[in-house]
Amino acid sequence: xxxxxxxxxxxxxxxxGALLVIYGVATMSDAEVYRRSLDINVNLRWGLVxxxxxxxxxxxxxxxxxxxxxPPESEKK
Amino acid sequence: MQNVQLGLIDYAILAxxxxxxxxxxxxxxxxxxxxxxxxxxxxxxxAWVTGLAFISANLGALELxxxxxxxxxxxxxxxHFYWLGAIPAMVFLAVFMMPFYxxxxxxxxxxxxKLRFDERTRCLNSISFAVMTLFASGIxxxxxxxxxxxxxxxxxDISLWICSAVVLVYVLKxxxxxxxxxxxxxxxxxVLGFAPVVYLGLRDVGGWxxxxxxxxxxxxxxAALGLTADxxxxxxxxxxxxxxxxxLAGPASNPMGVDCFAMVFGLGFVLSFGYWCxxxxxxxxxxxxxxxxxxxxxxxxxxxxxxxxxxxxxLPGMIAAALAITAKDGYHLPPKTLDSAIYAKAIPAVQxxxxxxxxxxxxxxxxxxxxxxxxxxxxxxxxxxxxPTLKDKELRDGLQNAVAENNYDGVILSLVxxxxxxGLLGLALTGLLASFMSGMAGNVTAxxxxxxxxxxxxxxxxxxxxxxxxxxxxxxxxxxxxxSIVCAYxxxxxxxxxxxxxxxxGFVNAPLFATFLFGMFWKRTxxxxxxxxxxxxxxxxxxxxxxxxxxxxxxxxxxxxxxVVKVFPSDMAQNFWLASFAFTVCFVLTLGxxxxxxxxxxxxxxxxxxxxxTPKLKDEEQAWYLRPAVLGVVLLAGCVILNIIFW
Numbered sequence: 001x002x003x004x005x006x007x008x009x010x011x012x013x014x015x016x017g018a019l020l021v022i023y024g025v026a027t028m029s030d031a032e033v034y035r036r037s038l039d040i041n042v043n044l045r046w047g048l049v050x051x052x053x054x055x056x057x058x059x060x061x062x063x064x065x066x067x068x069x070x071p072p073e074s075e076k077k
Numbered sequence: 078m079q080n081v082q083l084g085l086i087d088y089a090i091l092a093x094x095x096x097x098x099x100x101x102x103x104x105x106x107x108x109x110x111x112x113x114x115x116x117x118x119x120x121x122x123x124a125w126v127t128g129l130a131f132i133s134a135n136l137g138a139l140e141l142x143x144x145x146x147x148x149x150x151x152x153x154x155x156x157h158f159y160w161l162g163a164i165p166a167m168v169f170l171a172v173f174m175m176p177f178y179x180x181x182x183x184x185x186x187x188x189x190x191k192l193r194f195d196e197r198t199r200c201l202n203s204i205s206f207a208v209m210t211l212f213a214s215g216i217x218x219x220x221x222x223x224x225x226x227x228x229x230x231x232x233x234d235i236s237l238w239i240c241s242a243v244v245l246v247y248v249l250k251x252x253x254x255x256x257x258x259x260x261x262x263x264x265x266x267x268v269l270g271f272a273p274v275v276y277l278g279l280r281d282v283g284g285w286x287x288x289x290x291x292x293x294x295x296x297x298x299x300a301a302l303g304l305t306a307d308x309x310x311x312x313x314x315x316x317x318x319x320x321x322x323x324x325l326a327g328p329a330s331n332p333m334g335v336d337c338f339a340m341v342f343g344l345g346f347v348l349s350f351g352y353w354c355x356x357x358x359x360x361x362x363x364x365x366x367x368x369x370x371x372x373x374x375x376x377x378x379x380x381x382x383x384x385x386x387x388x389x390x391x392l393p394g395m396i397a398a399a400l401a402i403t404a405k406d407g408y409h410l411p412p413k414t415l416d417s418a419i420y421a422k423a424i425p426a427v428q429x430x431x432x433x434x435x436x437x438x439x440x441x442x443x444x445x446x447x448x449x450x451x452x453x454x455x456x457x458x459x460x461x462x463x464x465p466t467l468k469d470k471e472l473r474d475g476l477q478n479a480v481a482e483n484n485y486d487g488v489i490l491s492l493v494x495x496x497x498x499x500g501l502l503g504l505a506l507t508g509l510l511a512s513f514m515s516g517m518a519g520n521v522t523a524x525x526x527x528x529x530x531x532x533x534x535x536x537x538x539x540x541x542x543x544x545x546x547x548x549x550x551x552x553x554x555x556x557x558x559x560x561s562i563v564c565a566y567x568x569x570x571x572x573x574x575x576x577x578x579x580x581x582x583g584f585v586n587a588p589l590f591a592t593f594l595f596g597m598f599w600k601r602t603x604x605x606x607x608x609x610x611x612x613x614x615x616x617x618x619x620x621x622x623x624x625x626x627x628x629x630x631x632x633x634x635x636x637x638x639x640x641v642v643k644v645f646p647s648d649m650a651q652n653f654w655l656a657s658f659a660f661t662v663c664f665v666l667t668l669g670x671x672x673x674x675x676x677x678x679x680x681x682x683x684x685x686x687x688x689x690x691t692p693k694l695k696d697e698e699q700a701w702y703l704r705p706a707v708l709g710v711v712l713l714a715g716c717v718i719l720n721i722i723f724w
Contacts, residue, residue: 023086023500043500
């Protein structure tokens with residue numbers, strides 16, 4: 001199928017990750033918010049994980065798109 | 078369940094997800110050129126995508142929510158649904174069955190039955206499957222709308238229609254490909270949304286060793302958490318933290334109340350192979366793969382996350398039980414939520430008790446009977462004493478506080494609420510929402526294919542142009558979603574509906590694997606044998622259910638309405654034995670009738686459909702690490718190791 005699913009996955013998680021990081025930084029000094037998550041700023045930390053995941057998906061999609069389309073394993077024919 | 082306040086950031090994450098799934102639908106629209114593009118993805122998807130969609134279609138929200146509940150209720154033994162009840166069947170599907178599904182060029186599981194046997198078996202299977210998928214998608218959407226209503230205070234009807242509309246848009250635009258792509262998105266959403274919750278929970282409990290130590294307290298006082306009705310029941314200390322020892326000790330020694338044979342044969346063989354190897358909802362994902370080897374790798378790729386999922390779905394339940402037994406930070410298992418219909422009966426009962434000056438256990442009994450749930454006597458006592466001066470709202474709150482039965486489906490949410498600050502909360506809720514919506518999309522895409530190819534094209538309008546079937550595929554997608562909404566309302570208004578539907582699923586699914594096993598591996602199996610065997614197996618399950626019951630159930634919807642011949646220690650044991658019986662009857666009938674009837678299909682016609690008549694696939698051309706048999710053995714070995722570690 002023409003659309004490489006790694007593009008939307010990468011974009012979605014980069015966006016959500018970036019949002020969480022920004023929110024995590026903005027609420028860094030607010031201890032009250034993170035009392036429930038055992039005083040860990042999970043938004044910042046997990047946001048970074050999501051960002052890394054999203055970026056690596058984008059990288060994979062980008063690499064695949066640069067390669068000349070390899071003929072799919074033609075087993076049917 | 079108390080309301081949760083979502084912040085702007087949570088809404089933003091939710092909105093981004095919805096925009097993306099709809100966007101995927103629109104982006105795929107231009108690739109939908111024929112009915113097979115729309116209904117079967119034109120067999121063009123790489124294996125890792127179909128593999129993740131395969132597992133995602135199974136990991137609907139009901140599974141996510143239900144397995145966490147079972148983790149609290151039964152402990153680590155719940156993992157039998159994964160390591161025993163899934164992985165072996167997935168490997169079998171990949172290695173032995175996929176060549177026939179994919180190689181026969183059948184577009185659906187019922188169509189395979191038609192090619193192998195005849196129209197009767199196909200008709201029986203496709204109709205029961207179509208009805209089941211509609212109800213499954215209705216149940217999923219009802220649960221979602223109820224959740225949004227209770228958790229966020231959104232209106233039930235609006236939630237139901239809006240979520241269905243989102244699903245409709247992306248399925249209508251991008252067909253099966255859209256559903257598969259969003260399932261992959263959902264897979265990552267769930268894993269990445271719930272992993273931090275599990276991590277925080279485990280850290281809060283104090284790590285794995287502290288968890289097992291607290292679970293041994295749970296095993297010794299299960300009634301303290303309302304896990305067993307019998308207050309004197311005590312289990313061995315490892316009943317929640319080891320998978321096999323309590324099971325081997327017999328049904329009275331494990332919280333599931335199941336014996337070893339029912340577990341291994343009933344769940345591990347009959348139910349699991351019946352589901353994974355014949356259910357078109359999951360098999361459809363593998364059939365959309367771009368070539369035979371991708372199709373065979375699909376279930377194997379799916380088996381890897383399936384094997385690790387207990388960490389994500391069962392562990393939270395165990396954490397919840399451990400937190401609740403020590404009442405850490407006042408945590409308790411979420412109680413059943415009362416609704417207005419129950420209040421309408423319970424509040425007069427409280428007033429009656431107050432008027433009669435009942436107290437303690439008597440008052441609690443009166444109110445419990447009216448409400449239909451168990452109540453804590455001391456809380457009801459206090460409520461009854463204060464009743465004359467209380468307002469309606471306070472009475473309701475008092476009743477809700479006194480509920481003594483657990484809402485196991487709320488376990489995972491109670492942890493999300495406990496640990497997630499704004500931000501992470503949005504991510505976890507989006508994961509949940511995603512899985513409900515893709516539950517609907519998965520069922521609707523399986524339904525529209527079976528309807529268009531197995532019912533409409535086969536019986537109603539043959540030999541029409543492909544445009545016509547494409548149009549029908551789209552049209553029936555809309556109808557399917559509308560019917561799902563009808564089913565959702567049915568289930569929400571008539572609470573017995575859910576039990577009955579799940580019962581019927583069981584009746585239909587239990588014998589099915591015997592039919593496929595014979596069909597694929599014994600060329601002598603005749604069409605009449607298969608049809609009558611399947612019918613006989615289904616009727617056997619209904620009869621078995623009518624004649625047996627489980628401890629603590631009154632004869633009726635839970636079985637035994639004809640007469641009670643045998644009482645099982647638990648519902649689960651009854652269910653596993655039912656499946657075992659239905660399978661055996663279907664097996665014997667198919668075998669006997671096939672031997673007594675004449676074959677209607679020649680060897681030539683069965684080529685590609687039956688094992689002994691199909692040329693063996695040459696796996697040697699592939700790199701050894703890509704061969705299904707090699708991967709299958711590795712997965713099974715991994716499974717054995719996990720079972721030994723958590724023995």
